[in-house]
Amino acid sequence: MPTAAFVWAEQLAAYRFTPEHPLNPLRLQLTVDLLQRLGLIGTGDAPVVAPRTADPAEIAAVHDVAYIEAVRAASRDPVPRAAYAEFGLGTEDVPLVWGMDEAARHVCGATLTAAEWVMSGKATRAFNISGGLHHARRAEAAGFCIYNDLAVTIRWLQRHYGARVMYVDIDAHHGDGVQWLCYDDPEVLTVSLHESGAFLFPGTGFIDELGEGDGYGFSVNVPLDAHTEDASFLESFRALVPDLAAHFRPDVILLQAGCDAHVLDPLTHLRCTTGLYEQLVQLTCELADQHCKGRLIVTGGGGYALYTVVPRAWTLVWGALLGRQLADVLPARWAGDLSLQAGEPVPPTLRDPAGAFPPSPRRAEVEENNRRTVNAVRQQVLPLLTGWGLAF
Numbered sequence: 520m521p522t523a524a525f526v527w528a529e530q531l532a533a534y535r536f537t538p539e540h541p542l543n544p545l546r547l548q549l550t551v552d553l554l555q556r557l558g559l560i561g562t563g564d565a566p567v568v569a570p571r572t573a574d575p576a577e578i579a580a581v582h583d584v585a586y587i588e589a590v591r592a593a594s595r596d597p598v599p600r601a602a603y604a605e606f607g608l609g610t611e612d613v614p615l616v617w618g619m620d621e622a623a624r625h626v627c628g629a630t631l632t633a634a635e636w637v638m639s640g641k642a643t644r645a646f647n648i649s650g651g652l653h654h655a656r657r658a659e660a661a662g663f664c665i666y667n668d669l670a671v672t673i674r675w676l677q678r679h680y681g682a683r684v685m686y687v688d689i690d691a692h693h694g695d696g697v698q699w700l701c702y703d704d705p706e707v708l709t710v711s712l713h714e715s716g717a718f719l720f721p722g723t724g725f726i727d728e729l730g731e732g733d734g735y736g737f738s739v740n741v742p743l744d745a746h747t748e749d750a751s752f753l754e755s756f757r758a759l760v761p762d763l764a765a766h767f768r769p770d771v772i773l774l775q776a777g778c779d780a781h782v783l784d785p786l787t788h789l790r791c792t793t794g795l796y797e798q799l800v801q802l803t804c805e806l807a808d809q810h811c812k813g814r815l816i817v818t819g820g821g822g823y824a825l826y827t828v829v830p831r832a833w834t835l836v837w838g839a840l841l842g843r844q845l846a847d848v849l850p851a852r853w854a855g856d857l858s859l860q861a862g863e864p865v866p867p868t869l870r871d872p873a874g875a876f877p878p879s880p881r882r883a884e885v886e887e888n889n890r891r892t893v894n895a896v897r898q899q900v901l902p903l904l905t906g907w908g909l910a911f
């Protein structure tokens with residue numbers, strides 16, 4: 520059986536806005552190119568799987584019909600109209616572009632394809648680098664996201680498998696769309712570690728956002744301090760996520776692996792390296808192995824250092840999903856050629872070597888702040904865990 524399925528087709532690169540927009544599908548193509556050159560996809564244990572598209576009913580399980588109709592209309596007629604603006608369509612973050620409905624449905628279909636491969640047992644794990652559009656709301660586009668492929672997939676997992684889904688979000692931005700869409704649902708545990716909303720879009724993801732109604736206690740947030748580095752991010756993850764998984768006992772884990780916490784990312788203020796993603800995904804694989812027969816669905820997400828970070832970070836994610844410790848080498852001339860294309864130096868190794876970036880001058884203070892945050896989260900969430908009928 521393949522270890523992991525890699526969901527990809529060129530059509531996924533059609534999810535694009537203006538040439539200057541930060542969410543540039545070039546990052547996907549550069550990642551696929553690197554994986555191909557390293558011989559890490561298209562092999563027996565790592566097949567490349569063509570995505571299907573999502574059908575309207577699957578999208579409508581998450582989004583309001585009036586919103587879907589507005590996206591469809593804007594997709595055929597991308598000129599500014601009040602009827603689009605009320606749904607967050609036609610903003611700087613989500614400009615109107617021809618074909619946006621089809622492109623967004625393809626992305627949803629690709630994450631659904633990843634879920635199908637995992638749930639049918641055709642692969643233990645699957646990765647859709649084009650997915651992870653975690654900001655889309657029920658009736659509002661936001662933060663570069665039109666349809667929320669993650670929530671669409673969660674609803675699909677519930678409908679077809681009655682699955683308890685643990686959603687883990689390591690993007691530098693709060694996974695707000697998924698959180699709000701599942702806020703009252705005790706069958707979905709959402710866990711987001713992100714740069715604090717005090718400093719960064721979307722300005723939410725604080726520790727008191729715990730869910731509502733039956734879902735109270737099933738929304739967990741770790742707002743990290745600006746300038747957080749690998750060690751503190753990892754410490755925060757380790758201090759919380761394994762306990763949550765042990766007590767929630769998911770049937771499947773859905774991981775949003777946006778790589779915009781990197782120090783070179785132009786949109787955020789965290790100071791992590793590519794190696795963080797390898798370690799976080801290794802840890803998540805262990806949790807999936809312990810609690811849900813290995814079932815792990817992974818998407819991309821943010822990542823705006825198109826040349827210098829995204830291909831290397833997601834290659835390390837893929838290596839972790841394959842259970843391989845990749846050698847720290849890149850194909851001959853890859854970094855040099857890409858540096859010329861990028862007009863800036865592309866690091867020549869997969870993992871950023873120790874000392875590649877100056878340490879944060881606030882390191883001790885940041886680590887202490889994050890420890891305090893995680894402790895406060897534990898104090899709030901753990902009593903609720905016992906409410907799930909489990910001794911802690």
Ligand SMILES: [Zn+2]
Nearest residue numbers: 690691692821
């Ligand atoms: Zn992000």
